[in-house]
Amino acid sequence: MxxxxxxxxxxxxxxxxxxxxxxxxxxxxxxxxxxxxxxxxxxxxxxxxxxxxxxxxxxxxxxxxxxxxxxxxxxxxxxxxxxxGLKPGGLLRVEVQGTLARHFLLPGLPDFLERYPAIELAMSEGERWVDVVREGVDCVLRYGNLPDSDMVGRRLIMLDRLTCAAPAYLARHGMPTGIDALEGHRMIGLRSLSTGNLWPLEFMIDGAIRTVDMPAIVSVTGTESYLAAARLGLGLFQVPRFHAGADLPEGRLLPLLVETPPPSVPVSILWPRNRQLSPRVRVFVDWAVEQFARAQL
CATH class of the missing domain: 1.10.10.10 (Winged helix-like DNA-binding domain superfamily/Winged helix DNA-binding domain)
Known part of the structure; x- marks a missing residue:
């Protein structure tokens, strides 16, 4: 060697x-x-x-x-x-949170692999915060505001969110007319894997975030289960608009409290602060920026 x-x-x-x-x-x-x-x-x-x-x-x-x-x-x-004149190659390990890969990356992946045929992409999905260096990951895509860490990166997009419920839920509990009319309603709990706590519902009111804790008879840790529980009428929930994009036109989910939406959240791509970007990571980062910019058009 x-x-x-x-x-x-x-x-x-x-x-x-x-x-x-x-x-x-x-x-x-x-x-x-x-x-x-x-x-x-x-x-x-x-x-x-x-x-x-x-x-x-x-x-x-x-x-x-x-x-x-x-x-x-x-x-x-x-x-x-x-x-x-060589194109980057080798194994590239990417960790993607939740459904970001399916919605934003996979549709353009054939183009990326055609551009860089020597790259072998290993993409994993998860909700937990991985130790990038210890687990051998080259970069990660993360949704939401980021904790302090030894990571640096680039913001890819700000995702609009909305509050929704299924018609079956609203038929039982009624349509809330405002934040102060949420008494008697319940939410689907989204549980943090790092703390075990339920995320409260959030609403923007006069430029400030107001959080509302509500009872939840069902709680989940995965995005897909969160969406499935909402379609079954198990409570109110808040998601990025793209998650509900197929359900809103069909009437499976209905938007609520549109005058006080949840705050938008960022999606970022991150890599270790102490590691220079290898060529294959650099081209992947640039391509991911392209993909999310295209999604905003």
Whole structure:
């Protein structure tokens, strides 16, 4: 294994905290990964990793070397691509929250893969906040206001939201005429995976957000289940407009309280602050910006 390949492997071991997972990502035997890191340590005359039976973590020297390796590999890939006229390639791991992939990315994916045929895209969907570096993810798409983290990124779109209910629910409970008329109504609970709490309903009133806690006899953690429960008439709910786009014209869902809509929320694409963008991540980010800009037209 040459020096650059050993650096790539070392980066993956640090990020995955595992020789086994890093070797699987790179496509080499675990013994090869172990030998490559030992050779690096012998050449540098420092210990790069602390190893136990369950855990692998960089030493202080290993952390410093890891950061240098990231910059070196990114520069090499940029230089080779620029001078050889090569298009970015390799495995690209993307984590997408909820249904964002299906609505905004998948329709244009054939064009992306035609532009960059050497990229192998591994896209996963989830609602939880992933540890991008530890889980070997290159970038993530997230819906909503973002917590403080070691991530940087770009905002892709602001999504309008609305409050809805099914005709069956309104037939039983009546049409609320305003925020103060919500007594006696109930919501479908959307539960946070990080805290376990239910998200309250939110309404914009005179430029300020007003939250309303309501009883919920059903709560879910997934977007699709949230929408399905609403269609069954189990309560009021709030979603981005695109989620209800097919239901509103058909009358399966009806918009409510349109004078006091929920606040709009951002969608962002994020990557680790301490990692230079590789060419394949850079072209994916630029393409994602295109896709969401097209959705706003």
């Amino acid at each position: 040459d020096r650059l390949d050993a650096m790539r492997l070392f980066i993956r071991v640090v990020e995955r905290r595992s020789f086994t997972l890093a070797a699987r990502d790179i496509g080499v035997p675990r013994s090869t990964a172990t030998d490559a890191v030992k050779a690096l340590e012998a050449r540098l005359r420092v210990r790069l990793l602390q190893r136990t039976t369950r855990h692998v973590a960089p030493t202080l020297d290993g952390e410093a070397y890891y950061r240098r390796c990231i910059g070196i590999i990114a520069d090499v890939e940029d230089a080779e691509g620029a001078f050889a």
